[in-house]
Amino acid sequence: MTCTTTPPDLEPGADSRRDPAGEPGFATRAVRTGHRRTGEGEHGEPIFTTSSFVFESAAQAAARFSGDSPGNIYSRFTNPTVRAFEERLASLEGGEACVATASGMAAILAVCMGLLQSGDHIVASRSLFGSTTMLFNKYLSRFGIATSYCTLSELAAWDAAIRPQTRLLFCETPSNPLTEMVDLRALAELARRRNCLLAVDNCFCTPALQRPLELGADLVIHSATKYLDGQGRCVGGAVVGDRKRVGEEVYGVLRTAGPTLSPFNAWVFLKGLETLELRMEAHSRGAARLADWLAVQPGVERVYYPGRPEHPQHHLVGAQQRGGGGIVAFDVRGARPGAWGLIDATRLLSITANLGDTKSTITHPASTTHGRLSPQERAASGIGEGLVRVAVGLESMADIEADLARGLALVPVA
Numbered sequence: 001m002t003c004t005t006t007p008p009d010l011e012p013g014a015d016s017r018r019d020p021a022g023e024p025g026f027a028t029r030a031v032r033t034g035h036r037r038t039g040e041g042e043h044g045e046p047i048f049t050t051s052s053f054v055f056e057s058a059a060q061a062a063a064r065f066s067g068d069s070p071g072n073i074y075s076r077f078t079n080p081t082v083r084a085f086e087e088r089l090a091s092l093e094g095g096e097a098c099v100a101t102a103s104g105m106a107a108i109l110a111v112c113m114g115l116l117q118s119g120d121h122i123v124a125s126r127s128l129f130g131s132t133t134m135l136f137n138k139y140l141s142r143f144g145i146a147t148s149y150c151t152l153s154e155l156a157a158w159d160a161a162i163r164p165q166t167r168l169l170f171c172e173t174p175s176n177p178l179t180e181m182v183d184l185r186a187l188a189e190l191a192r193r194r195n196c197l198l199a200v201d202n203c204f205c206t207p208a209l210q211r212p213l214e215l216g217a218d219l220v221i222h223s224a225t226k227y228l229d230g231q232g233r234c235v236g237g238a239v240v241g242d243r244k245r246v247g248e249e250v251y252g253v254l255r256t257a258g259p260t261l262s263p264f265n266a267w268v269f270l271k272g273l274e275t276l277e278l279r280m281e282a283h284s285r286g287a288a289r290l291a292d293w294l295a296v297q298p299g300v301e302r303v304y305y306p307g308r309p310e311h312p313q314h315h316l317v318g319a320q321q322r323g324g325g326g327i328v329a330f331d332v333r334g335a336r337p338g339a340w341g342l343i344d345a346t347r348l349l350s351i352t353a354n355l356g357d358t359k360s361t362i363t364h365p366a367s368t369t370h371g372r373l374s375p376q377e378r379a380a381s382g383i384g385e386g387l388v389r390v391a392v393g394l395e396s397m398a399d400i401e402a403d404l405a406r407g408l409a410l411v412p413v414a
């Protein structure tokens with residue numbers, strides 16, 4: 001915890017968790033951690049828009065470059081605003097070290113470059129963000145790193161896919177768009193037993209709802225572009241984990257190869273973290289209400305939401321993630337024409353594949369985010385032609401429901 005003021009006497013928020021060691025609660029760290037006040041006495045965190053840093057003497061420059069003396073040299077290596085974001089996110093995820101990156105994909109690439117080598121093997125869940133699958137299949141394969149895929153929730157399938165060369169297990173939970181989940185404690189246990197690292201892309205839950213490191217994962221990956229920003233402004237990412245793997249090995253890739261986060265984007269994410277818990281609770285509340293409403297609409301065949309009792313991994317809500325998160329998917333009757341008709345009838349929801357924004361978004365996965373899969377692959381993944389995904393924003397839910405009701409009225413119900 002690095003913080004220039006003394007927060008312990010702050011009124012804890014309704015959900016501030018204070019750990020027994022006396023560390024300030026989550027909400028306090030989200031607001032306070034990482035800012036070292038400069039001599040100007042500023043209250044808000046400053047943006048250090050500087051590419052390089054000045055030394056007091058030639059000797060100091062030499063000591064910085066040799067590593068004998070800590071301190072800033074160049075913003076590809078370190079920047080105070082970026083560091084403030086890294087310290088705050090590390091604290092919220094419960095990790096020793098955090099490295100910020102230019103995008104979520106840069107975070108995944110840096111993990112692979114920092115921790116894997118030619119001949120290594122990855123086991124990943126089949127339901128992954130499309131660019132992650134592309135990175136593994138098209139690019140890492142060229143450098144001698146192979147990937148196998150298995151069904152996210154089936155621990156036996158993970159176990160069976162592990163080979164002697166397997167070094168990394170990689171998953172997203174809940175998955176996109178069907179919100180499938182894996183028991184992270186059990187998967188972390190398996191990774192340990194089989195001598196692999198477990199990396200969790202925690203984009204959908206954020207540390208406000210789920211902390212994979214506390215459940216035994218080795219690495220947490222973020223697309224900060226989504227909920228950490230929370231208002232759809234900037235692209236960025238981060239990796240959180242231990243001092244050696246993340247603080248040295250992943251950091252070394254960033255510092256050398258250069259997909260570092262800009263100070264301006266770091267500042268936007270730093271401010272985003274201050275309201276993260278409030279926003280995630282509101283997104284979850286809205287999504288839970290929408291899922292219940294959708295479940296009783298005649299035009300809807302099936303709802304996919306972790307908070308619904310019929311969800312196959314419903315038992316993991318509460319056990320490993322607080323609340324169901326902000327993403328709801330559902331099958332509309334009438335296949336693609338039904339789904340497209342519903343989407344085109346909306347006037348409030350934004351037709352875009354992004355998520356984690358204050359604005360609710362609506363997508364047809366089969367023809368957009370998952371459009372590159374063959375029809376057979378889509379069917380195997382459960383992504384039907386009638387499937388629609390809504391990333392619930394922070395508008396009044398009655399307005400979202402009214403917007404969807406208009407389109408659902410057009411769907412043939414017989």
Ligand SMILES: *Cc1c(COP(=O)(O)O)cnc(C)c1O
Nearest residue numbers: 103104105129201203223225236
């Ligand atoms: C968006 C996203 C990414 C990639 O992040 P970028 O910031 O777009 O590079 C990775 N994983 C998940 C789950 C995402 O939603």
